Amino acid sequence: MKKIIIANWKMNPQTLREAVALAKISGEMSRGAKKAAVVICPPSVFLSEVAKALPRGRLLGAQDVFWKEFGAYTGEVSPAMLKNLGVRFVLVGHSERRELGEGNDIVNKKVRRALESGLTPVLCIGERSRDEDGIYLSFLKNELEEGLRGVKKNEMARMIIAYEPLWAIGEGAPRADTPDETFEVAIFIRKILNALYGKDVALAVPVLYGGSVNAKNAGPFLERGGVQGLLVGRSSLAPKEFGEIIRSVEAGA
Numbered sequence: 001m002k003k004i005i006i007a008n009w010k011m012n013p014q015t016l017r018e019a020v021a022l023a024k025i026s027g028e029m030s031r032g033a034k035k036a037a038v039v040i041c042p043p044s045v046f047l048s049e050v051a052k053a054l055p056r057g058r059l060l061g062a063q064d065v066f067w068k069e070f071g072a073y074t075g076e077v078s079p080a081m082l083k084n085l086g087v088r089f090v091l092v093g094h095s096e097r098r099e100l101g102e103g104n105d106i107v108n109k110k111v112r113r114a115l116e117s118g119l120t121p122v123l124c125i126g127e128r129s130r131d132e133d134g135i136y137l138s139f140l141k142n143e144l145e146e147g148l149r150g151v152k153k154n155e156m157a158r159m160i161i162a163y164e165p166l167w168a169i170g171e172g173a174p175r176a177d178t179p180d181e182t183f184e185v186a187i188f189i190r191k192i193l194n195a196l197y198g199k200d201v202a203l204a205v206p207v208l209y210g211g212s213v214n215a216k217n218a219g220p221f222l223e224r225g226g227v228q229g230l231l232v233g234r235s236s237l238a239p240k241e242f243g244e245i246i247r248s249v250e251a252g253a
């Protein structure tokens with residue numbers, strides 16, 4: 001199975017011109033990639049032009065989706081709108097959206113609607129901080145269980161889980177997680193999936209790591225972190241760095 005490398009541009013860049021240029025160069029960086037499936041998630045206003053600018057084979061993702069199909073929901077973007085632009089993946093419950101007040105119930109509605117609409121949700125979970133008593137594990141368990149509430153076993157074939165510990169995300173982050181620690185969490189996530197859906201699903205659902213991923217640590221996370229892909233923020237805005245991340249995937253097992 002290919003490794004899934006998702007570029008989350010967040011609220012960048014500021015102009016359409018820059019977005020198109022970044023899409024083109026990110027696409028170029030992944031030219032000939034055989035082991036990496038590259039998904040670009042630009043801000044929604046740039047989706048249609050980025051879709052045109054991306055070379056064939058690169059996948060398009062959105063950073064969020066609304067949980068209703070249509071109607072009087074000012075400012076929201078429906079799953080059908082995304083699908084009609086060629087979007088296949090959507091981040092759901094990213095910690096930066098949760099920080100803005102999105103709770104597990106909303107996240108769950110979005111996951112379910114995305115699945116119903118034929119999109120692949122990337123359900124993001126992650127603890128704010130680590131503790132010695134394993135409270136963070138119950139927190140993760142709850143986020144996962146609540147996020148997946150009502151999702152049927154057959155729908156899990158189109159589900160991706162992204163583990164992004166908050167303390168490792170963004171510019172102020174002291175450090176990324178370590179591959180060894182991520183490995184433990186990846187196992188923990190599979191344990192919960194096993195309890196919810198059985199072994200086949202637990203083994204098949206891709207689990208990604210995100211949080212200060214860069215060209216240096218991408219390889220080790222994929223080799224030793226027990227994950228099948230990466231969710232890349234800042235480094236996806238720097239084409240050279242992003243290109244090196246793709247190359248380290250290609251160089252890996």
Ligand code: PGA
Binds near residue numbers: 168170210212213235
């Ligand atoms: P970062 O962001 O790579 O800049 O830490 C990751 C994310 O929030 O998806």
